[in-house]
Amino acid sequence: MKTVIEANGLCATFQHKKQVHKALDEVSFTVEAGKTVGFIGPNGAGKTTALHVLLGFLSPDSGTAQLLGKDASSAESRSQIGYLSEHPECYKYMTAREYLEMTAKLFDIPKSERKERVDHLLNEVELIAHANKRIATYSRGMLQRIGLAQALINDPDLLILDEPTNGLDPLGRMKIRKLIEQLKARGKTIFFSSHELSEIETVCDEIIMIANGRIIRQGPVAELVGDKPNLEHYFLEALQQDAGQD
Numbered sequence: 355m356k357t358v359i360e361a362n363g364l365c366a367t368f369q370h371k372k373q374v375h376k377a378l379d380e381v382s383f384t385v386e387a388g389k390t391v392g393f394i395g396p397n398g399a400g401k402t403t404a405l406h407v408l409l410g411f412l413s414p415d416s417g418t419a420q421l422l423g424k425d426a427s428s429a430e431s432r433s434q435i436g437y438l439s440e441h442p443e444c445y446k447y448m449t450a451r452e453y454l455e456m457t458a459k460l461f462d463i464p465k466s467e468r469k470e471r472v473d474h475l476l477n478e479v480e481l482i483a484h485a486n487k488r489i490a491t492y493s494r495g496m497l498q499r500i501g502l503a504q505a506l507i508n509d510p511d512l513l514i515l516d517e518p519t520n521g522l523d524p525l526g527r528m529k530i531r532k533l534i535e536q537l538k539a540r541g542k543t544i545f546f547s548s549h550e551l552s553e554i555e556t557v558c559d560e561i562i563m564i565a566n567g568r569i570i571r572q573g574p575v576a577e578l579v580g581d582k583p584n585l586e587h588y589f590l591e592a593l594q595q596d597a598g599q600d
């Protein structure tokens with residue numbers, strides 16, 4: 355199977371006043387093509403930092419990362435992926451349609467194809483009825499869905515999503531989950547961080563678990579959870595075991 359994400363010995367530190375904090379400590383993992391993989395860990399574990407290294411927003415102190423076989427720091431690697439940040443930043447004075455058309459232009463999608471692509475995505479994320487409203491008037495759930503639509507504008511093979519259902523009500527979460535499931539059914543590779551462990555358990559094939567900047571568990575969800583009641587139970591037990599080893 356083709357490897358689409360490969361992280362090898364990633365280390366990253368942040369300095370605050372004179373204190374150095376190791377946010378990533380020898381982080382290594384792989385994500386195979388077509389898999390939906392949940393990236394889980396407690397607050398401050400290093401999930402966003404790892405995603406930022408993968409996306410080339412942050413240079414690691416050491417280690418390497420590759421996306422779709424290309425160095426993660428290269429612009430080339432980013433042209434074939436879709437990314438939704440934890441707090442999607444949109445130009446709120448634009449309408450959803452204007453925003454997606456601008457994103458399509460940035461990806462060099464030919465003018466003749468843009469309208470069809472934008473309409474298709476607006477339909478997919480159930481925003482077609484609101485396409486001509488300014489993004490400033492959107493609810494949190496709608497913002498997250500327009501964020502997902504922009505991540506899909508280039509029809510990427512790999513999607514990286516940072517807490518896609520964060521702050522959403524149950525209906526909003528269900529809509530995003532449905533979209534992730536549709537993308538999964540179309541064979542996309544999806545790597546996403548989340549604290550919603552029941553969602554991860556429902557949607558993901560595999561999990562990668564990080565704590566204190568170190569990968570502490572990884573593997574197929576069903577295999578890891580085994581006869582435990584659920585992923586949350588497994589997660590809490592793994593954290594306890596890891597703390598006991600420190």
Ligand SMILES: Nc1ncnc2c1ncn2[C@@H]1O[C@H](COP(=O)(O)OP(=O)(O)OP(=O)(O)O)[C@@H](O)[C@H]1O
Nearest residue numbers: 368369370377395396397398399400401402403404
């Ligand atoms: N820009 C920064 N400057 C200083 N420290 C940072 C910075 N970004 C992250 N950190 C620290 O690095 C560690 C990892 O943070 P990160 O945001 O990657 O965790 P996370 O797992 O995504 O957390 P959450 O689940 O709360 O979003 C934390 O201790 C955080 O305080």
